[in-house]
Amino acid sequence: MTPPVGRSAARKPLVLDDQIVRLDGLANPYGPSLAVGEALAEDSGRPESSGSRLRELRARVGAHLRIDPSWIILGNGAEELLWTAANALGPDLPRLVFPPAAPHELLLPDRNQGKTIVLRRDSQFQPDIDLESASELPPGAVAVVGSPSDPTGTLLPVVECVRLCRACRLVVIDERHGGYGARSLLPIVREFDNVVVIQSLETWGGLGAFPIGWAIAHPKLLGRLAEVPNRAPAAGSVIAALATFDDLQWVLATVRRVREERSRLYRMLRKLNLVQPLPSWAGFLLARVERGDPEFVTATLAERGIIVARPESSALSDYLRISAGRPEDTDSLRRALIEIALLV
DSSP states (O other): OOOOHHHHHHSOOSSOGGGOEEESOOSOTTOSOHHHHHHHHHTTTOOSOOHHHHHHHHHHHHHHHTSOGGGEEEESOHHHHHHHHHTTTOTTSOEEEOSSOOHHHHSGGGGOSSOEEEOOBOTTSOBOOOHHHHHTSOTTOEEEEESSOTTTOOOOOHHHHHHHHHHOSEEEEEOTTGGGTOOOOTHHHHHOTTEEEEEESSSTTOOTTSOOEEEEOOHHHHHHHHTSOOOOOOHHHHHHHHHHHHTHHHHHHHHHHHHHHHHHHHHHHHHSSSEEEOOOSSSEEEEEEOSSOHHHHHHHHHHTTEEEBOOSOGGGTTEEEEEOOOHHHHHHHHHHHHHHHTTO
């Protein structure tokens, strides 16, 4: 029998604040490169980034992606670029969204003056766009989809992406969580001139405090994005991004460690019978609570100093989002889940 949630939530945590394990975040648990702090300290006092630095950053991004910089536009974080791209052809176009997803996908219709069309996902939370449903889409629609999506960690399959490109006026793909080994849909940009791919250093690069991102699209489409009012990247964000590329090998090494820990976390959760994880290409896992109440499990984990995320979507009320952290974090989570399993 599941213990009352209220009674569990009323207890005081069993650990000190400095012992809390945060598995609810989206950023690289190893943080940004030390080069970021050093670069910011050296450039303190400069009010804004120069045009030469912005051009240098575009060139560095282009070299990293092996794409001409003329196909890249920089922005003040993935969130702002997402809104800019989705409104590049006008705010009154029908918009396609794919719930359940994080607010950055689902809040867009609230800022949209056109009709919102909700497309289904399959049982594994992948976008499910067959030929029949694609043929029924309005040709002037704008599709907005995360790949990997938050909080499911699932990708937009290439076949479904191509169908969207052929059916819609514009397809906006949010790849901010794609740095942990996910297959990028960037090659689609060269095949279709109505696709925008958005990437960022805010998650895998650890630059959550310095929002910086870029959109990749055909230069003609980028011209339309440039017409939408938006803020240029802050000086500190540009400096932090350049320092990240200076120390990219270290950052990528931490990304590999997180990816390996995500696999270990997945195997560990599958061996237990309390939660059941789904495969993920992001830095986190979506796990269904199989025994007990999700709120009780979350609260009892918090008592033991382990914080996990509860997705906001009502369709995911039985799920937890658990981020991959350090090996010792996974070990702490395992011990706590074993203890909780004895209570439910």
